Amino acid sequence: xxxxxxxxxxxxxxxxKALNFLNVKSIITSxxxxxxxxxxxxxxxxxxxxxxxxxxxxxxxxxxxxxxxxEKEKKFLGICLGMQLIMESGSEPLDCEGxxxxxGKVVKFQDESLNIPHMGWNDIKVYNNTYYxxxxxxxxxxxxxxxxxPDNAKDIAATVDYGFEVVASVQSDNIFxxxxxPEKSQDAGLSVLKAFFNQDAES
Amino acid sequence: MLKVxxxxxxxxxxxxxxxxxxxxxxxxxxxxxxxxxxxxSRGVDELVFLDIFAxxxxxxxxxxxxSDVIKECYMPVAIGGGIGSIDDINDLLKIGADKxxxxxxxxxxxxxxxxxxxxxxxxxxxxxVDAYSTEExxxxxxxxxxxISLKDFIMQMVDCGVGEFMxxxxxxxxxxxxxxxDMINYVKSLTNIPVIAAGGGGNMDHYKELFxxxxxxxxxSASIFHFTQFTPLDIKNELIKINIPVRI
Numbered sequence: 001x002x003x004x005x006x007x008x009x010x011x012x013x014x015x016x017k018a019l020n021f022l023n024v025k026s027i028i029t030s031x032x033x034x035x036x037x038x039x040x041x042x043x044x045x046x047x048x049x050x051x052x053x054x055x056x057x058x059x060x061x062x063x064x065x066x067x068x069x070x071e072k073e074k075k076f077l078g079i080c081l082g083m084q085l086i087m088e089s090g091s092e093p094l095d096c097e098g099x100x101x102x103x104g105k106v107v108k109f110q111d112e113s114l115n116i117p118h119m120g121w122n123d124i125k126v127y128n129n130t131y132y133x134x135x136x137x138x139x140x141x142x143x144x145x146x147x148x149x150p151d152n153a154k155d156i157a158a159t160v161d162y163g164f165e166v167v168a169s170v171q172s173d174n175i176f177x178x179x180x181x182p183e184k185s186q187d188a189g190l191s192v193l194k195a196f197f198n199q200d201a202e203s
Numbered sequence: 204m205l206k207v208x209x210x211x212x213x214x215x216x217x218x219x220x221x222x223x224x225x226x227x228x229x230x231x232x233x234x235x236x237x238x239x240x241x242x243x244s245r246g247v248d249e250l251v252f253l254d255i256f257a258x259x260x261x262x263x264x265x266x267x268x269x270s271d272v273i274k275e276c277y278m279p280v281a282i283g284g285g286i287g288s289i290d291d292i293n294d295l296l297k298i299g300a301d302k303x304x305x306x307x308x309x310x311x312x313x314x315x316x317x318x319x320x321x322x323x324x325x326x327x328x329x330x331x332v333d334a335y336s337t338e339e340x341x342x343x344x345x346x347x348x349x350x351i352s353l354k355d356f357i358m359q360m361v362d363c364g365v366g367e368f369m370x371x372x373x374x375x376x377x378x379x380x381x382x383x384x385d386m387i388n389y390v391k392s393l394t395n396i397p398v399i400a401a402g403g404g405g406n407m408d409h410y411k412e413l414f415x416x417x418x419x420x421x422x423x424s425a426s427i428f429h430f431t432q433f434t435p436l437d438i439k440n441e442l443i444k445i446n447i448p449v450r451i
Contacts, residue, residue, distance in 0.1 A: 047324035
């Protein structure tokens with residue numbers, strides 16, 4: 001069972017729809033006892049970093065998630081804001097602390113000549129192939145105004161060209177996350193989700 | 204490299220899909236759920252669904268029907284029509300909308316738009332801007348008797364921090380005679396927020412012109428898909444030939 005964390009930040013329905021399509025059992029929840037029982041944890045989310053952290057802290061979800069992911073080493077997938085929140089710090093709208101599971105920060109796109117948000121389909125360059133092996137298309141759907149800057153290059157799973165090489169995905173041990181929306185990226189996105197959750201079912 | 208988005212726009216009248224010309228004479232063009240299913244199977248980049256008479260008829264969008272439309276979609280979906288409160292947006296996001304498209308409320312209440320951006324994030328809020336040309340410059344078309352220039356409205360929305368504009372040329376709507384290149388360039392000169400250009404696409408040359416003569420990265424179209432044999436893929440295949448990046 002996958003726990004899709006419900007913390008009031010956006011479209012959990014579309015994430016679950018994609019998992020249903022792949023026959024992956026999931027539950028949308030903020031209940032700590034269900035999260036503790038889940039085998040894998042998915043943190044979706046859109047919206048501002050500060051609001052996301054505030055909502056996580058409200059139900060002590062930050063502590064529960066850290067316990068499950070860092071101490072118990074459960075497999076974790078973060079999507080969009082769910083990827084940004086696992087970094088040490090964010091800046092949306094003001095500087096604030098994140099979950100800190102991966103060293104690095106989240107910053108705003110600075111180049112005024114770019115369209116901001118970075119919105120639409122863009123192709124990624126893969127550095128860690130674990131979950132991208134089966135993607136025929138490398139085009140994924142992005143929609144974000146802030147981007148992740150990890151301290152360690154080894155944590156970067158994929159990048160995307162948007163004026164410069166922007167981090168599109170991070171991976172470290174049991175933690176995997178994407179800045180793009182796999183649940184909205186049709187076949188390419190479904191293949192990443194399938195790789196992530198199927199491998200887990202086999203292990 | 205970021206691909207240009209080819210976005211079918213479905214306009215709904217409360218009963219079925221309709222297509223207008225210059226925002227009048229809605230003509231019935233089919234069933235929304237069936238249309239969504241077809242577009243999903245064709246792998247379109249994104250879909251926009253608008254309940255275009257919701258605000259003027261003072262009713263909320265039809266959530267049951269929208270939910271059925273979204274269920275068919277594994278690509279991003281933007282929904283508009285009758286949005287007037289944070290709860291309205293929440294209702295749409297809960298059933299799987301990725302973005303909401305707001306027009307009427309944006310003309311009446313900037314504070315609400317700011318609140319919506321703060322609450323849901325810029326990426327969630329698309330503003331529909333229906334504009335037409337006058338001797339005094341471009342104006343925003345609306346049924347509210349709000350008189351505001353295109354520039355003033357765009358700048359107000361930029362100030363609110365919105366994530367995207369859907370710019371529709373009222374003069375070109377449904378005419379299939381080409382896009383309003385001047386108007387699109389004018390808006391692009393005002394802001395770096397993404398713009399979906401809509402109104403006027405009727406043949407392949409129109410799309411080539413749009414993406415070579417303007418800096419927009421997204422186009423919204425309806426008539427060409429309803430009334431010709433062309434599909435979004437046909438447009439992409441033409442754009443590739445002139446080195447415009449598209450997702451196939």
